[in-house]
Amino acid sequence: MTDRLSQRHIALFWGPLAATWLMMAVEPPFLAALIARHPDATFNLAAYGVAYAFAILTEAPIIMLMSAANALVTDGHHYRRLRSFARFLNGGATALILLILVPPVFHLVMVRIIALPAEVAHLTYGALWLLVPWPGAIGYRRFHQGVLIHVGKTRLVAYGTVIRVVVMGGTAILAYLFLPIPGAWVGALGLSAGVVTESAAVRIMANATVHDLLVRADADPSPGSVISYREIISFYYPLVLTSLIGLAVQPMATFFLGRSAYPVESLAVFPVVQALSFAFRAPGMAYQDTVIAMMGERHRHLPELGRFTLTLGLALSACLSLVAFTPLVHVWFRQISGLTPQLAALAVVPVRVLAPLPGLTVLLSLQRGILVTVRRTRPITVATAIEVAGIAVTFVTLGWGVGMVGATAAFLAFVVGRFGANVFLTYRCRGAVAATAASTPAVA
Numbered sequence: 297m298t299d300r301l302s303q304r305h306i307a308l309f310w311g312p313l314a315a316t317w318l319m320m321a322v323e324p325p326f327l328a329a330l331i332a333r334h335p336d337a338t339f340n341l342a343a344y345g346v347a348y349a350f351a352i353l354t355e356a357p358i359i360m361l362m363s364a365a366n367a368l369v370t371d372g373h374h375y376r377r378l379r380s381f382a383r384f385l386n387g388g389a390t391a392l393i394l395l396i397l398v399p400p401v402f403h404l405v406m407v408r409i410i411a412l413p414a415e416v417a418h419l420t421y422g423a424l425w426l427l428v429p430w431p432g433a434i435g436y437r438r439f440h441q442g443v444l445i446h447v448g449k450t451r452l453v454a455y456g457t458v459i460r461v462v463v464m465g466g467t468a469i470l471a472y473l474f475l476p477i478p479g480a481w482v483g484a485l486g487l488s489a490g491v492v493t494e495s496a497a498v499r500i501m502a503n504a505t506v507h508d509l510l511v512r513a514d515a516d517p518s519p520g521s522v523i524s525y526r527e528i529i530s531f532y533y534p535l536v537l538t539s540l541i542g543l544a545v546q547p548m549a550t551f552f553l554g555r556s557a558y559p560v561e562s563l564a565v566f567p568v569v570q571a572l573s574f575a576f577r578a579p580g581m582a583y584q585d586t587v588i589a590m591m592g593e594r595h596r597h598l599p600e601l602g603r604f605t606l607t608l609g610l611a612l613s614a615c616l617s618l619v620a621f622t623p624l625v626h627v628w629f630r631q632i633s634g635l636t637p638q639l640a641a642l643a644v645v646p647v648r649v650l651a652p653l654p655g656l657t658v659l660l661s662l663q664r665g666i667l668v669t670v671r672r673t674r675p676i677t678v679a680t681a682i683e684v685a686g687i688a689v690t691f692v693t694l695g696w697g698v699g700m701v702g703a704t705a706a707f708l709a710f711v712v713g714r715f716g717a718n719v720f721l722t723y724r725c726r727g728a729v730a731a732t733a734a735s736t737p738a739v740a
Contacts, residue, residue, distance in 0.1 A: 301590060301600040303607075310579075310586040310604075312454035313445070317578035319457045323464055323490070324348070324571030325633060327483040330472050332634035334479030336415070338564045343419030343480040345567035346412065346550050348487075351427040353540075354393040357385045358435030360535035365442025366588050367668055368531070372509040373522040375443065381528050382439040389431035397424055411554045416563075419480040426484035429492050437495035440502040445585050447505055456498040464490025534673035538680045545684060549691075549706045556695045556702025558642065565643040565703050568633050573650045573707075576616040580608065580658035587665025594732050595666065605662045612654035620648045646707040656714045663721035667728060675724040679717040686713035 331340045361382050369375045395401060402424075406417045441453050468486030471477065477485075553562045587601055619625055625647060629640035664676050687709040695705035 301597045303600065303604055306586065306590060306600065306604045309448070309450060309590060310583060312450040313582035313586060314579040315454045316457040317582040318575065319454075319461045321571070321575040321578040322461055323487065324567060324574060326465060327468055327486055328568050328571055329632060329634050330468055331479035331483050332568075334472075334482070337479065337634075337636075338560060338639070339413070339415045340419060340479035341565075341567060342412075342560060342563040343416045343423055343478075344483045345563060345570075346406070346410070346416065346420045347423035347427060347480065347484055348567065349550055350396055350424060351393065351430050351484075351487075354389050354396075354431040355434055356540035357389045357392075357536055358382070358431060358438060359539040360532065361385065361435055362438040362442040362445070363585055363588060363668055364528075364532055364535065365439050366445045366585050367671075368523060368528070369443050369446055369509070372512055375506065375509045377523055377525070378528065379439070381525065381532070382435060386432045386435040389435055390428070393424065393428055393431055397421070397428075410551050413560065416560075419478050422478070423480045423484035426481060426488055429488050433488075433491045433495040437491070437498040440495075440498045440506075442585070443505055443509075444498070444502055445589055448589070449501075449505065452501045453498070456494050456501060459497045460490040460494030463493040531671055531673060534677040537677040538673075541677070541680045541684050545687060545710075548684070548688065552691050552695055553702040553706060556705065557699055558701055558703075561639060561642055562702035562706070565635070565639050565646070566706065568629065568635060568639075569643050569646045569650070569703065569707065572619070572628060572633075572647055573616065573653060576612050576654040577657045580612055580654055580661055582661075583608065583658055584661035584665050584668075587662055588668050591665060591669045595669070595729050598666070598729065601662060601665075605658055609655035609658035612658065613651055616647075616654055617651045620644075620651055642701065642703060645701070646703045649704065649708045649711060653711055653714060656711070656718055659718050660714065660721070663718070663725050666725045667721075670728050670732060672724075672728055675721065679721045679724075682720050683713040683717035686716040 327344070328341060331337060331344055334340055365378060365382075369378055396405065402417075402421060406412045406420060407414075412420065437456065441456070444450070444452050464486045467489040468482055471482045471485050472479075475482070549566065550563065553559060553566060556562055583605070590601065591597055619628060625644055626640065629635045629643050630637070633640075635643065663679075667673060667676055690709035690712045691705050694700040694708060695702055698705075700708075
């Protein structure tokens with residue numbers, strides 16, 4: 297008998313996760329809009345973009361903990377083992393952001409390598425100090441979110457993000473109104489307050505699930521086939537490399553933009569355009585954990601998930617195009633984001649070249665999910681390396697070689713790099729699916 301997933305069933309599981317990512321997508325444009333209304337908006341937007349890029353970079357060791365917990369935490373023994381592993385990673389991620397803040401290291405990276413103007417570097421330093429709690433809190437909540445997703449409690453994940461967005465927004469507004477601090481610091485303070493609160497809320501909401509896992513484990517003290525740390529590392533380190541390589545895109549883009557045509561202006565519009573595109577990429581990024589949780593043994597539900605991928609990808613790219621190629625783009629950048637007429641005009645072309653990216657992101661989530669379910673994580677790392685290499689080559693060619701405006705060259709490079717990763721993973725996913733089918737016992 298064939299057990300099929302309906303498109304409605306997939307949508308109901310994915311919906312709360314998509315809402316979670318969409319609510320997170322509200323953060324950057326909201327904060328950018330506040331920062332744009334501060335004095336010295338251009339310098340503060342640039343500093344916030346740089347600080348946020350490096351905060352995201354420090355997430356590299358822990359960003360995949362949600363997918364790892366989703367795939368590996370099948371009982372209490374595995375929960376304890378992966379929890380210890382997650383604690384180690386969270387400590388390392390926090391140490392990484394503190395290392396960046398050591399004055400000689402900060403000066404080397406921000407001033408000598410990236411060549412930030414002095415005003416931007418000063419603002420970036422203060423913003424990064426406010427973001428010190430960010431990586432550890434992100435890792436803690438992503439681990440417990442993965443546990444909740446594995447048992448189908450995706451609504452609780454969304455509830456946690458509601459709390460995060462409310463606290464982030466409230467903190468940023470209060471800081472904007474009552475604290476005499478630069479706009480970049482307002483943004484960083486709001487981000488940290490929101491994610492720390494969310495991590496605590498998610499842990500509380502996961503209490504019942506964790507208790508059930510541990511009670512069953514204590515009732516059966518024999519570890520049986522508990523995953524070893526060696527196996528966890530073998531599964532996880534390609535994902536860490538994937539995150540490290542992928543998250544390096546933001547600092548790399550900052551380096552390129554600082555030496556491109558219209559450097560300060562490009563740095564200023566970069567986080568604003570990135571925030572808008574993220575709103576349409578976010579639902580596709582949420583889809584990866586849906587694929588992992590719903591694929592079933594031997595890729596049983598791949599056809600249904602594939603159909604959902606096509607529908608979702610086309611819809612998201614169409615929605616971004618609707619904004620980018622209509623007067624809505626001017627409303628967004630001028631009235632909502634608060635950019636000056638010059639910066640708003642500079643942002644239009646970059647957002648238009650990003651139109652295919654949401655669809656390519658949904659496809660990437662399906663491809664990664666296929667490989668994670670069979671624990672073939674190394675091709676994911678290779679694909680990310682291909683993507684980053686494509687971004688670098690395209691930007692150097694267009695931004696430095698042709699002299700294209702830095703922001704336009706950067707976002708066009710993002711599309712080219714993502715397309716290269718999709719092409720590579722298409723080949724590897726076909727191999728994984730074929731190998732799974734070949735290993736399936738014949739049915740009499």
